[in-house]
Amino acid sequence: MTAAETSLALPARSQARVWSKFRRNRSALVGACIVGFFGLLALLAPLLPIADPLATSWSAIRKPPAPEYLMGSDEIGRDILSRMIWGAQASLLAGVISVVIAMLTGVPIGLIAGYFGGWTDTVISRFTDALLAMPFLIMAIALAAFLGPSLSNAMIAIGLSAMPVFIRLTRGQVLSVKTEDYVEGARAVGLGHLDIMRRYILPNVVPPIIVQATLTVATAIIAEASLSFLGLGQQAPAPSWGSMLNVAKNFLGQAPWMAIWPGAAIFLVVIGFNLLGDGLRDALDPREH
Numbered sequence: 001m002t003a004a005e006t007s008l009a010l011p012a013r014s015q016a017r018v019w020s021k022f023r024r025n026r027s028a029l030v031g032a033c034i035v036g037f038f039g040l041l042a043l044l045a046p047l048l049p050i051a052d053p054l055a056t057s058w059s060a061i062r063k064p065p066a067p068e069y070l071m072g073s074d075e076i077g078r079d080i081l082s083r084m085i086w087g088a089q090a091s092l093l094a095g096v097i098s099v100v101i102a103m104l105t106g107v108p109i110g111l112i113a114g115y116f117g118g119w120t121d122t123v124i125s126r127f128t129d130a131l132l133a134m135p136f137l138i139m140a141i142a143l144a145a146f147l148g149p150s151l152s153n154a155m156i157a158i159g160l161s162a163m164p165v166f167i168r169l170t171r172g173q174v175l176s177v178k179t180e181d182y183v184e185g186a187r188a189v190g191l192g193h194l195d196i197m198r199r200y201i202l203p204n205v206v207p208p209i210i211v212q213a214t215l216t217v218a219t220a221i222i223a224e225a226s227l228s229f230l231g232l233g234q235q236a237p238a239p240s241w242g243s244m245l246n247v248a249k250n251f252l253g254q255a256p257w258m259a260i261w262p263g264a265a266i267f268l269v270v271i272g273f274n275l276l277g278d279g280l281r282d283a284l285d286p287r288e289h
């Protein structure tokens with residue numbers, strides 16, 4: 001086997017070990033199934049034979065769960081099952097897009113800070129520490145209020161609030177990787193800084209970033225529900241689990257099912273992403289391969 005073939009075979013074997021270890025983790029598989037289930041619901045919402053989530057019926061106000069309304073109806077006669085399924089789109093989209101924003105902004109900044117060090121690292125680290133000193137949800141609420149109430153602005157606010165976590169994580173990983181022999185060898189042969197970061201450093205810090213991204217999606221979903229609950233996220237009449245809880249709090253005595261279903265959905269999705277993230281962290285841990 002040539003050196004090139006060996007370099008390709010080793011990553012393949014490593015990937016097989018990661019997948020094998022992940023499959024043996026039952027809690028991780030449960031989390032993946034939960035996330036996959038809600039993801040499919042969100043993707044297939046336009047194709048499913050369900051009622052219009054915005055259609056009202058004054059003869060079906062606050063109907064309890066029954067064959068006609070499997071999850072009951074809300075305060076103006078809308079089908080809660082339909083609104084739950086369409087609300088999954090808003091919650092999952094907010095969680096994923098927010099984390100993508102956080103990664104696209106945080107990872108390059110952390111990469112620059114860890115690689116160049118010196119005053120660059122000092123300035124970025126102090127800026128990051130100042131952001132981390134503010135509670136995540138408080139920062140998200142402040143940014144969402146400043147940008148204006150809408151789902152897109154809520155996603156930007158959540159993404160920017162989660163950015164410092166990715167800056168710190170990436171910086172720490174880069175500080176560890178940049179002292180490896182293969183990085184020093186790349187410098188010795190005259191590769192530029194951009195090539196070294198792109199070809200040798202970034203690929204080796206991706207696994208912990210993936211794990212952190214998975215766990216942060218759960219936090220972002222809770223944040224989106226909180227912002228929608230406060231009127232800063234998805235705007236009525238578009239369905240969102242957080243806005244559904246905001247309405248349901250006024251009818252807990254007369255129609256508790258209005259709060260039970262969105263609350264249970266948020267709980268399950270967050271548990272699913274946390275179990276999935278923990279499973280990925282164990283599977284990608286090089287010390288156990």
